[in-house]
Amino acid sequence: MPADESxxxxxxxxxxxxxxxxxxxxxxxxxxxxxxxxEQMAVYKLRPVxxxxxxxxxxxxxxTSRQLCSTLAIQPPNLVGMIQALEKRELVQRRPHxxxxxxxxxxxxxxxxxxxxxxxRTASEVELAATHRLSSTxxxxxxxxxxxxxx
Amino acid sequence: MPADESxxxxxxxxxxxxxxxxxxxxxxxxxxxxxxxxEQMAVYKLRPVxxxxxxxxxxxxxxTSRQLCSTLAIQPPNLVGMIQALEKRELVQRRPHxxxxxxxxxxxxxxxxxxxxxxxRTASEVELAATHRLSSTxxxxxxxxxxxxxx
DNA sequence: TATTGTTATACTCTATAACTATA
DNA sequence: TATAGTTATAGAGTATAACAATA
Numbered sequence: 130m131p132a133d134e135s136x137x138x139x140x141x142x143x144x145x146x147x148x149x150x151x152x153x154x155x156x157x158x159x160x161x162x163x164x165x166x167x168e169q170m171a172v173y174k175l176r177p178v179x180x181x182x183x184x185x186x187x188x189x190x191x192x193t194s195r196q197l198c199s200t201l202a203i204q205p206p207n208l209v210g211m212i213q214a215l216e217k218r219e220l221v222q223r224r225p226h227x228x229x230x231x232x233x234x235x236x237x238x239x240x241x242x243x244x245x246x247x248x249x250r251t252a253s254e255v256e257l258a259a260t261h262r263l264s265s266t267x268x269x270x271x272x273x274x275x276x277x278x279x280x
Numbered sequence: 281m282p283a284d285e286s287x288x289x290x291x292x293x294x295x296x297x298x299x300x301x302x303x304x305x306x307x308x309x310x311x312x313x314x315x316x317x318x319e320q321m322a323v324y325k326l327r328p329v330x331x332x333x334x335x336x337x338x339x340x341x342x343x344t345s346r347q348l349c350s351t352l353a354i355q356p357p358n359l360v361g362m363i364q365a366l367e368k369r370e371l372v373q374r375r376p377h378x379x380x381x382x383x384x385x386x387x388x389x390x391x392x393x394x395x396x397x398x399x400x401r402t403a404s405e406v407e408l409a410a411t412h413r414l415s416s417t418x419x420x421x422x423x424x425x426x427x428x429x430x431x
Numbered sequence: 432t433a434t435t436g437t438t439a440t441a442c443t444c445t446a447t448a449a450c451t452a453t454a
Numbered sequence: 455t456a457t458a459g460t461t462a463t464a465g466a467g468t469a470t471a472a473c474a475a476t477a
Binding site: 206229232 | 459
């Protein structure tokens, strides 16, 4: 190796330092899975955030916008348009909150429930495909460790 | 539980389905770490992407823009402004590529090398703080499993 | 003909301030 | 006074098309 590096060119790239950071690895892995997700979920016209919102409504009928925002770390103004679009597609219905006149309970329509039944199955298939190099035990370990970071 | 769910309101939110998806967990964990990163690295005026670029230049002097883009999954047009800004801050120097007249080799300046010495130490500290609930073995396991997804 | 770096540009995502109606 | 939902808007991030210079 010459003392003067100025004339060097790089053949094999050393990314070992970045690959020693959990943040870097988590972001790269998330983006790799999201790429597959975008491709496979396009048939439902659902982005990851739409899917997350509809999934929470599915399993928490009557959930409010405020609850969605705090669960998914979304800013309230950014949720408004999403809900309006889902309502316009007749996947979501807004009903008055039983105890709080300020709030609105969110529910799936029959069409929304049908769509999400298919969409959640597809999402689970995308997951398995994206993590096909992991054993079932490794997948569970991975999620447990990730949740130790953000929950 | 009444048969009519329309008057229900949600108290405890069930996110168990989303939490069964690696993609969801990886994204949430990455965002949690990036939040800490933004806070602690602000003193260096480095965003995650700037840090990634400078780190690769640090460990691969003479690397080209094209190589940075393919390693970090950045689109070439989006790198141009970053490199120009780092050059203006006198952290990065561009030198002609020894073998390819189209390409430009990227190198750290002395100031850039000094900054990155501190910044990489801080980044490693951020990592440890963000993953303080994980043992050293768990951290290594986590990164190995994440790399099985995206590499 | 293909690749590197670049410009221009558009689109998406995210964040903040301020308003209204209700608690 | 505080909170839920909303509007308007700005900033950051990301993507595509097209070009000049070089391989």
